[in-house]
Amino acid sequence: MKNLALHWKILIGMVIGIILGLVAIMGGFGAFVTDWIKPFGTIFINLLKLIAVPLVLVSLIDGISNLTDLAKLSRIGGKTIGFYLVSTVLAISVGLLLVNLVEPGNFLPEDKREELRLKYASEATMKMQSASSVEGSGPLQILVDVVPDNIFGAFTSNINMLQVIFFAFLFGVAMVMTPQEKVLPVKKFFDGANAVILRIVDLAMRFAPIGVLALLAGLIVDIAGDDPASALDLFKALGVYALTVLAGLAFMVVVFYPAVITTFTSIKYRNFFKGIFPAQMLAFSTSSSAATLPVTMDRVEKNLGVSEEVSSFVLPLGATINMDGTSIHQAVSAVFIAQAFGHDLTMLDQLTIVLTATLASIGAAAVPSAGLIMLVIVLGAIGVEPEGLALIIALDRPLDMCRTIVNVTGDATVATIVASTEGELRTGLDPDQLLHEEVLKEEARDERYPIE
Numbered sequence: 024m025k026n027l028a029l030h031w032k033i034l035i036g037m038v039i040g041i042i043l044g045l046v047a048i049m050g051g052f053g054a055f056v057t058d059w060i061k062p063f064g065t066i067f068i069n070l071l072k073l074i075a076v077p078l079v080l081v082s083l084i085d086g087i088s089n090l091t092d093l094a095k096l097s098r099i100g101g102k103t104i105g106f107y108l109v110s111t112v113l114a115i116s117v118g119l120l121l122v123n124l125v126e127p128g129n130f131l132p133e134d135k136r137e138e139l140r141l142k143y144a145s146e147a148t149m150k151m152q153s154a155s156s157v158e159g160s161g162p163l164q165i166l167v168d169v170v171p172d173n174i175f176g177a178f179t180s181n182i183n184m185l186q187v188i189f190f191a192f193l194f195g196v197a198m199v200m201t202p203q204e205k206v207l208p209v210k211k212f213f214d215g216a217n218a219v220i221l222r223i224v225d226l227a228m229r230f231a232p233i234g235v236l237a238l239l240a241g242l243i244v245d246i247a248g249d250d251p252a253s254a255l256d257l258f259k260a261l262g263v264y265a266l267t268v269l270a271g272l273a274f275m276v277v278v279f280y281p282a283v284i285t286t287f288t289s290i291k292y293r294n295f296f297k298g299i300f301p302a303q304m305l306a307f308s309t310s311s312s313a314a315t316l317p318v319t320m321d322r323v324e325k326n327l328g329v330s331e332e333v334s335s336f337v338l339p340l341g342a343t344i345n346m347d348g349t350s351i352h353q354a355v356s357a358v359f360i361a362q363a364f365g366h367d368l369t370m371l372d373q374l375t376i377v378l379t380a381t382l383a384s385i386g387a388a389a390v391p392s393a394g395l396i397m398l399v400i401v402l403g404a405i406g407v408e409p410e411g412l413a414l415i416i417a418l419d420r421p422l423d424m425c426r427t428i429v430n431v432t433g434d435a436t437v438a439t440i441v442a443s444t445e446g447e448l449r450t451g452l453d454p455d456q457l458l459h460e461e462v463l464k465e466e467a468r469d470e471r472y473p474i475e
Contacts, residue, residue: 033304036232037239044243053244061241067234070227071314076178078220078317079339080191085213086335087195088206096196099441103337106437107345108381113279114347114429115380118271118354119373127264127355128362188339224317231301231318235308242420261418264359268422271351272429280436288443290327298326299435306431310423312342315431323435328449329442337441341434348426348433353380353398356415361407372405379404 027035047056087096169189171177177186198206281292296303302319309315320338323329357376361368368376379401442448 032232033235033301033308036234036236037304037308040236040239041243043236044240047240047244056240056244060237061244062237064234064237064239064241067227067230067237068309068311068314070230070234071309071311071317074220074223074227074317075313076187077216078224078320079187079342080178081213081216081220082320082331082335083188083191083339084195084198085217086332087192088198088210088213089332095445096199099333099336099445102441102444103340103437104344106440107341107433110275110279110347110433110437111345111350111381112377114271114275114350115354115377117274117279118268118351119358119376121267121271122355122358122362123373125263125267126362127267128359128364130263188343191339221321224321228318228321231305235305238308261415264355264415265418265422267359268352268355269425271355272348272425275347275351275429276432280432283440284436287440288448290439290448295327295435295439298322299432302431302435303428306427307424310420310427312346312427312430312434315427316342319431319435323438327435327439329438330447330449333442333445333447334438337438338434341437342430345433345437346430348429350380351429352422352426353401356398357401357405357407360402360415361405364407366405366407368405375404376401 043060044056047053169186171183171186171190174186174190177183177190198209281295284290284292284295299319299322302315302322305318306312306315312319316338319342320334323334323338324331354376357380358368358373361372439448
């Protein structure tokens with residue numbers, strides 16, 4: 024196990040976690056998994072969340088301060104936001120096309136719809152209440168929320184990541200505009216702080232396989248309880264809807280991202296996939312782009328050859344505003360609920376979904392199930408009862424795990440493209456050799472800094 028690459032360790036942890044969860048359900052000891060296994064997954068998630076805000080703050084300031092040319096900073100920012108917006112609109116369009124072709128709402132039995140509505144009514148109401156404040160605050164509230172009135176308050180929650188990014192961007196630009204002899208001590212501080220935080224990331228990732236195992240075992244027990252037949256009936260009833268979402272997600276990963284990677288860079292998509300595989304697996308198990316961000320940055324820089332200058336700007340921004348997987352999910356879910364409730368959506372309604380889903384995906388926090396709250400806004404924009412959210416809550420977490428893979432892959436894709444267009448991408452790298460070198464580095468660190 025010691026000589027295995029990180030992604031293989033994570034994959035083994037996933038398999039063991041799934042098997043453990045299924046055995047716990049059939050053996051009737053789900054409570055044991057919930058009480059004694061699942062907490063280790065929660066601890067791992069908390070550790071990643073602990074790193075997220077300081078990583079974004081320090082890496083973004085450090086990366087921007089390295090850009091002595093403000094024109095280059097503006098150019099990189101324009102490319103990044105442009106690519107993110109194009110991919111988001113495309114993702115929503117793909118979702119709408121699939122859901123209108125398949126019409127999964129017509130496959131949902133009436134009795135199952137009522138059962139789910141009653142079972143999840145309280146949770147759906149809670150999501151509606153969370154979204155009501157966003158929905159009634161005006162079209163420019165997203166811009167207002169970007170600028171914090173208290174930066175220390177913004178640091179207290181990962182949900183406020185856009186505010187942290189805004190402050191880091193402002194601080195970094197100010198450093199570039201200030202005479203270098205005055206900001207040199209500040210620059211050295213952030214260089215050192217960035218190195219320390221990256222070392223913390225290395226330490227945290229040593230425990231990723233255990234965290235992933237605990238997360239998946241606990242998730243399976245939570246969904247099925249002590250009755251596997253109940254979970255099976257639920258998945259059968261909503262299977263067509265789930266497959267429609269998964270088809271849209273698969274299109275982005277298998278078709279769209281490979282096409283743009285091969286068009287704008289010299290990297291083969293097989294090597295690209297191998298390079299970010301650990302981040303994809305962690306995204307699957309955590310359902311959080313923000314929690315996965317430390318690993319995404321580490322793998323994009325080390326395995327794909329993207330410069331730290333580009334990755335430290337593009338990836339934190341992408342973890343907050345680039346939600347291709349979430350966009351597909353919102354488009355399919357909105358139309359699915361409308362179909363299940365007997366609503367005939369017009370072309371104007373479909374265009375409204377494109378606009379509102381784009382804005383909602385930008386405003387969605389990079390944490391598990393945040394897309395559900397923003398979906399209420401999308402439903403309200405097309406006149407569909409928000410109570411329909413109860414129909415999809417049961418499947419949200421498994422689908423959230425899959426759409427987070429797309430979100431993270433999209434972030435890595437844009438970072439690679441921007442780096443390539445800026446001449447900041449090291450080409451001719453052998454991913455297998457890089458992974459082997461990383462294993463050797465980890466072994467060297469283990470010998471130098473043994474963990475008792």
